[in-house]
Amino acid sequence: MATNPAPKTFRVKSFGCQMNVYDGERMAELLGAEGMTAAAEGDDADLVVLNTCHIREKATEKVYSDIGRLRRDDGTSPLIAVAGCVAQAEGEEIMARAPSVKVVVGPQSYHRLPEMVADAASGKRSTETDMPAEAKFAALPKRRKSGPTAFLTVQEGCDKFCTYCVVPYTRGAEISRPFVDLVEEAKHLIAGGAREITLLGQNVNAWTGEDDRGRPVGLEGLARALAAEPDLARIRYTTSHPNDMTDALIAAHGEVDKLMPFLHLPVQAGSDRILKAMNRSHTVDSYLQLLERFRVARPDIALSGDFIVGFPGETEAEFEETLKVVDAVGYAQAFSFKYSPRPGTPAATMAxxxxxxxxxxxxxxxxxxxxxxxxxxxxASVGKICEVLVERKGKHPGQWLGKSPWLQSVHFFGDAHIGALVRVELVEAGPNSLSGRLV
Structure with a gap:
C-alpha cells in the first residue's frame, strides 16, 4: 500500500444547513486536538474534508465536481475525506468512483475522523457510516473557543419521514442529547466568548430530557436553564416541526427575555392535499393557529418558514394557496426551493x-x-431602538455588522467591538439589511 506523510494542515469545507456548520466546527476541533492546524486562506491543505449536504439539488454529482477541483496543477491531490449526509447515503459508491478519496465518514461517525485519517496516511482507505450518535458526542473534545455566536446541536435525526426528505435515512432516528452534557457544552462556549447560542436539531423542538434534578423537560426547560447563565445574552433555536410545538415552549417566548423574538417554523406548502402527500402531519389551519399563539405570547415575534414549490402533482390552484399563506403570515424571512427528487424517498417515485x-x-x-x-x-423596524450583537467588522473603516433580536443584519458606525451588545436606532431599511445609529 502506498503511504503519504501524516497531514499537518487541514481545511474543512461545510455545505448546507447550520447542523453541518456545527459538525464542521467539531471536526476541525478533533483535527486540531491531534496537532494539525487549519490551513491559511489561499494555502494548499494537506487534508481537505468535504462536509456534504444531501439536501442540495444534484448533491451527489456536485461532490464529485468538488473532488475534481481539488486536483493541483502538478497532478497531485490532498488527502481527501468526504463527510456528511452524501457520505452516509453514497458510502462505498464514492470509494468506487473517486480513487482520490481516502476517507468516507457519515455524520454520526465523524468522531473517528482522526483515526481514519491516520489510517489513510498509511495507505488504508476506509468507510464508516454507522449511526451511534451518543458515542459520537461522548468522543468529541470539549469546546474551547467560539465567536460571539455559536451553534449547539441538541437533537439529531428525524422520525417524521416527510416523503421528499432523506434526513431519516442519512441522520437516523431522533435522539436527544442529555441535558447535563448540553449545559456543560454551553458553559464552555460562553467561557470561550459566545454571547448568543443557537440550539440546533433536525426537529429541535422534539428535544426532551431530564434536568439536573431529574425532572422531565422539553426544549423550553433547556432554554430556561441556559438563560440562567449570566454571560449568555441570547438564545435561539432551529429548525422546528409544527407537530412538536408545545404549550410550554410557546409560553417561554413570552417569559424568557433571552429567548429571541424569532421563530423559524417550516410549512412547506399551502395546500392541505399537498401537505398530506408530503406526510407533513399538519394542516394549513393548524399551522396558522400555531403562529397566532406565538404572536399572542410574544407580539413582536418575527416569523420565518420553508417552502417547496412543484411537489409532484401540485396544480396551479394549489400553488396559489401557498401564496395565500405567505400573504396571511407576512414572513420576516423565508427559504424557498424547487422540489428535487431524492433517491430512495417516496416522492421520487410519485407520478x-x-x-x-x-x-x-x-x-x-x-x-x-x-x-x-x-x-x-x-x-416597519425603522425607528426602533434595539440591541445589536456585533459579529464582525464592516467593509468601511469604523463600520460594524451585527444582528438585531429579529435576526436582521444591521450595519452601523461608531465605537464598538466584536461580541458587544450595543443599543442602536434603526434608521434605514434595505431588502436584506438595515442601517443603524449608535444610541
Missing amino acids: DHVPASVMDERLQRLQAALNRDQWAFNK
Whole structure:
C-alpha cells in the first residue's frame, strides 16, 4: 500500500444547513486536538474534508465536481475525506468512483475522523457510516473557543419521514442529547466568548430530557436553564416541526427575555392535499393557529418558514394557496426551493412531476412575495431602538455588522467591538439589511 506523510494542515469545507456548520466546527476541533492546524486562506491543505449536504439539488454529482477541483496543477491531490449526509447515503459508491478519496465518514461517525485519517496516511482507505450518535458526542473534545455566536446541536435525526426528505435515512432516528452534557457544552462556549447560542436539531423542538434534578423537560426547560447563565445574552433555536410545538415552549417566548423574538417554523406548502402527500402531519389551519399563539405570547415575534414549490402533482390552484399563506403570515424571512427528487424517498417515485419550467416560474412568483414581505418587515423596524450583537467588522473603516433580536443584519458606525451588545436606532431599511445609529 502506498503511504503519504501524516497531514499537518487541514481545511474543512461545510455545505448546507447550520447542523453541518456545527459538525464542521467539531471536526476541525478533533483535527486540531491531534496537532494539525487549519490551513491559511489561499494555502494548499494537506487534508481537505468535504462536509456534504444531501439536501442540495444534484448533491451527489456536485461532490464529485468538488473532488475534481481539488486536483493541483502538478497532478497531485490532498488527502481527501468526504463527510456528511452524501457520505452516509453514497458510502462505498464514492470509494468506487473517486480513487482520490481516502476517507468516507457519515455524520454520526465523524468522531473517528482522526483515526481514519491516520489510517489513510498509511495507505488504508476506509468507510464508516454507522449511526451511534451518543458515542459520537461522548468522543468529541470539549469546546474551547467560539465567536460571539455559536451553534449547539441538541437533537439529531428525524422520525417524521416527510416523503421528499432523506434526513431519516442519512441522520437516523431522533435522539436527544442529555441535558447535563448540553449545559456543560454551553458553559464552555460562553467561557470561550459566545454571547448568543443557537440550539440546533433536525426537529429541535422534539428535544426532551431530564434536568439536573431529574425532572422531565422539553426544549423550553433547556432554554430556561441556559438563560440562567449570566454571560449568555441570547438564545435561539432551529429548525422546528409544527407537530412538536408545545404549550410550554410557546409560553417561554413570552417569559424568557433571552429567548429571541424569532421563530423559524417550516410549512412547506399551502395546500392541505399537498401537505398530506408530503406526510407533513399538519394542516394549513393548524399551522396558522400555531403562529397566532406565538404572536399572542410574544407580539413582536418575527416569523420565518420553508417552502417547496412543484411537489409532484401540485396544480396551479394549489400553488396559489401557498401564496395565500405567505400573504396571511407576512414572513420576516423565508427559504424557498424547487422540489428535487431524492433517491430512495417516496416522492421520487410519485407520478405527475411538475415540469422544470413551471417550477421555475412558480419559484420566481413565490420569492417575489417573500422578498416583498421581508422588505416590509425591515421598513416597519425603522425607528426602533434595539440591541445589536456585533459579529464582525464592516467593509468601511469604523463600520460594524451585527444582528438585531429579529435576526436582521444591521450595519452601523461608531465605537464598538466584536461580541458587544450595543443599543442602536434603526434608521434605514434595505431588502436584506438595515442601517443603524449608535444610541
